[in-house]
Amino acid sequence: DTAVSQTPKYLVTQMGNDKSIKCEQNLGHDTMYWYKQDSKKFLKIMFSYNNKELIINETVPNRFSPKSPDKAHLNLHINSLELGDSAVYFCASSRFSNTGELFFGEGSRLTVL
């Protein structure tokens, strides 16, 4: 059983489209995250939810909207996709929001043409 799973793993789409990436964790963790990895491999946090409540919202365009229907799921919806949104998006979870080990999903590679 995969602990943190993301779908889809690959996504190729045109500029201006809207797309979603889904994430689920079966670890019983309270906190989930979205990270973005750019072409230079730098990893930066975008959002974090603790028990369905948004606790971290970095400087991210409001075209990105996370949604957490329950504490095991955190989805990322992106409107009006731009070329610069091309990246690998990683979902992660941890038991607590301020300590404890984070576990990452396999990543979703988004390519905007």
Added chain:
Amino acid sequence: GIQVEQSPPDLILQEGANSTLRCNFSDSVNNLQWFHQNPWGQLINLFYIPSGTKQNGRLSATTVATERYSLLYISSSQTTDSGVYFCAVIKAAGNKLTFGGGTRVLVKP
């Protein structure tokens, strides 16, 4: 925010060699993790080590929290050790895991 610097940025090793990767951070932390991103892009947890020393097979890590650094040791390197090694920390009283820029390791046969 907290600064996390990793060195060296790139490392080329001959199979069988040993190496040490370093992670410096600018503030007190209550979480420090080492990850290996393999050539397929997966982020593999290596160590959760906010302080002390841990060993797992050919890998070991030491964090000296009072001096704000952590070291990752790779012994008898293998080609499968190639990839990018990331250090990441959560600042004390913080809630964000902040990554360093990574060390890119290539192990040649």
